[in-house]
Amino acid sequence: MSEMVPFQALPRGFRFGGTHCGIKRSGRLDLGLIVAKEACPAAGVFTTNRVKAAPVLLSQAHLKRSANRVRAIVVNSGNANCATGAAGLRASRKTARAAARLLGCRPEQILVCSTGVIGLPLPVHRIVSALPDLESLIGNRPQTYMEFSKAILTTDTHPKWAASSCRIGGKLVRFIGCAKGAGMIHPQMATMLAFVLTDAKAPAALLQRALREIAVRTFNTVTVDGDTSTNDTLLVLASGASGAPAPTRAKNREYRTFIAALEEVCRTLALAIVADGEGATRLVEIEVKGAASAKDARQIATTIAHSPLIKTAVAGADPNWGRILAAAGRAGVPLDPDRVEIWFGGVRMYGRKNGVGSSQPLRFSEKAAHQRLLAKQVPILVDLKLGRGTARAWTCDLTAEYVHINASYRT
Numbered sequence: 001m002s003e004m005v006p007f008q009a010l011p012r013g014f015r016f017g018g019t020h021c022g023i024k025r026s027g028r029l030d031l032g033l034i035v036a037k038e039a040c041p042a043a044g045v046f047t048t049n050r051v052k053a054a055p056v057l058l059s060q061a062h063l064k065r066s067a068n069r070v071r072a073i074v075v076n077s078g079n080a081n082c083a084t085g086a087a088g089l090r091a092s093r094k095t096a097r098a099a100a101r102l103l104g105c106r107p108e109q110i111l112v113c114s115t116g117v118i119g120l121p122l123p124v125h126r127i128v129s130a131l132p133d134l135e136s137l138i139g140n141r142p143q144t145y146m147e148f149s150k151a152i153l154t155t156d157t158h159p160k161w162a163a164s165s166c167r168i169g170g171k172l173v174r175f176i177g178c179a180k181g182a183g184m185i186h187p188q189m190a191t192m193l194a195f196v197l198t199d200a201k202a203p204a205a206l207l208q209r210a211l212r213e214i215a216v217r218t219f220n221t222v223t224v225d226g227d228t229s230t231n232d233t234l235l236v237l238a239s240g241a242s243g244a245p246a247p248t249r250a251k252n253r254e255y256r257t258f259i260a261a262l263e264e265v266c267r268t269l270a271l272a273i274v275a276d277g278e279g280a281t282r283l284v285e286i287e288v289k290g291a292a293s294a295k296d297a298r299q300i301a302t303t304i305a306h307s308p309l310i311k312t313a314v315a316g317a318d319p320n321w322g323r324i325l326a327a328a329g330r331a332g333v334p335l336d337p338d339r340v341e342i343w344f345g346g347v348r349m350y351g352r353k354n355g356v357g358s359s360q361p362l363r364f365s366e367k368a369a370h371q372r373l374l375a376k377q378v379p380i381l382v383d384l385k386l387g388r389g390t391a392r393a394w395t396c397d398l399t400a401e402y403v404h405i406n407a408s409y410r411t
Contacts (some may be wrong), residue, residue: 005142005145007141009165011175011176011197011198011242013037013040013240014036014037014140014239016033016140016197017139017146017148017265018031018036019133019134021127022126023116023123023173025366028150029153030077031074031134032075032128032149032151033072033131033134034073034148036239037239037331039069039109039236040209041069041203041204042236042237043211044063044111044234044235045211045233046233047229047231047232047233048232048376051082055092055112056233058089058093059233065108066106066108066117067204068204068205070111070237071103071194072110072111074099074131075114075148075151076115076122076127077114077116078115078116078117078154079116080119080120080230082118082119084119087124091124095110098124098128102135110313113231113233113381114231115231116358124159125209138263141165141400144346145161145178146178149161152178156284159200160269160272161178162176162177162178162196163177164265167202168244168258171283171348172242176196176198177194177196177266177269179194181197181276192234192406193231193233193234193237193274194261194411195234196236196266197236197237198236199205199240199241199243200246200333201244202238202240203246210255210259215234221391222270222273222274222277223302223306223393223394224395234313247279265307268392270297271283271394274288275372277396278401279398279401279405280373280402282314282396282397283377284395285378285380286301286380287380288328288382289382289390290388291389293387293389294389295389297384298391300333301393304327305393307327308398309326309327310323312397314397315397315399317370317371319373321342321350327338327343334386334387336386338359339360339384339386340385341359342381343383344380345372345379346377347368348362
């Protein structure tokens with residue numbers, strides 16, 4: 001991923017940009033805007049946390065009231081506008097109304113997102129005051145896209161974006177997405193803010209089906225700290241400006257082509273989020289195979305991914321495979337420890353000796369294993385040898401820097 005988005009990656013039919021409106025004391029960009037040339041089909045998935053921020057509630061309601069046709073997305077960072085009561089909802093509505101007046105559309109065609117500190121009143125007057133100037137500056141240019149991708153960040157160390165393309169009906173179709181997320185990341189939808197734009201033509205119902213399907217395989221497979229945010233939002237807008245025909249039904253060739261390109265963007269963003277986990281130095285890929293079912297494999301993979309003991313072992317490059325076996329055993333699904341095999345950092349550490357007998361600790365070089373675990377990406381493989389179920393999950397190591405960042409997040 002380069003630092004700047006190439007011009008040819010930008011889908012047609014959208015403008016975007018970012019500015020500083022005064023929410024962040026640091027002076028960094030804190031207000032982003034995406035505008036479609038005209039109201040277009042949209043799909044969204046949101047946090048499963050029972051505490052939902054005002055912008056989540058408003059955006060969910062607006063998608064229903066607009067029949068999933070959206071003209072713009074307004075995003076602020078530095079303030080979550082969560083647990084702010086009736087005043088918080090009024091602030092989100094005021095943001096939507098202000099954007100609608102600027103664009104000459106209905107307020108329900110505006111989606112609103114926020115991220116940052118929970119429980120502080122949103123200084124909505126700053127957002128409303130900054131929107132006219134921001135709207136005049138947005139464009140379909142690499143620089144303005146990068147400004148938007150920076151405006152949504154909080155503790156992220158860098159912007160996260162991904163692009164893909166495909167051909168549908170002989171027409172080139174482009175997809176681009178950006179996301180924010182580094183802490184409070186846990187897969188119970190798509191734990192972060194993420195925005196994907198495409199110039200494909202897609203009915204809203206088909207777009208929603210595709211997004212839900214893809215979220216399960218991408219954003220729902222990553223975790224940093226097991227905390228599901230109150231503001232999680234994943235949105236996709238399809239302008240149709242490519243001129244490509246729309247998929248007429250799920251599972252036909254056009255749909256498969258469309259969903260593969262969309263999934264490529266979502267998977268890249270999901271892995272970028274976990275790789276940028278607060279204080280993270282290593283990306284960890286967990287593969288579980290040989291389970292009785294895919295569901296069982298997924299449960300074990302996510303249990304391993306959530307384990308702070310495993311994450312700290314990775315941080316210290318400690319080949320402590322026993323923590324992996326213990327996590328698999330407490331996942332609540334069937335396994336036989338006498339059949340399990342464990343590979344950590346590409347080194348087989350537990351399994352049947354010479355393929356016979358019961359599984360047991362295997363001899364390996366601690367020094368060589370330690371060196372393997374110093375790599376930027378560390379694989380963990382668990383083979384249950386019970387069936388054909390497989391699953392993957394991704395996490396990062398847990399370092400002292402995570403504690404430092406979150407111990408002083410508000411100060």
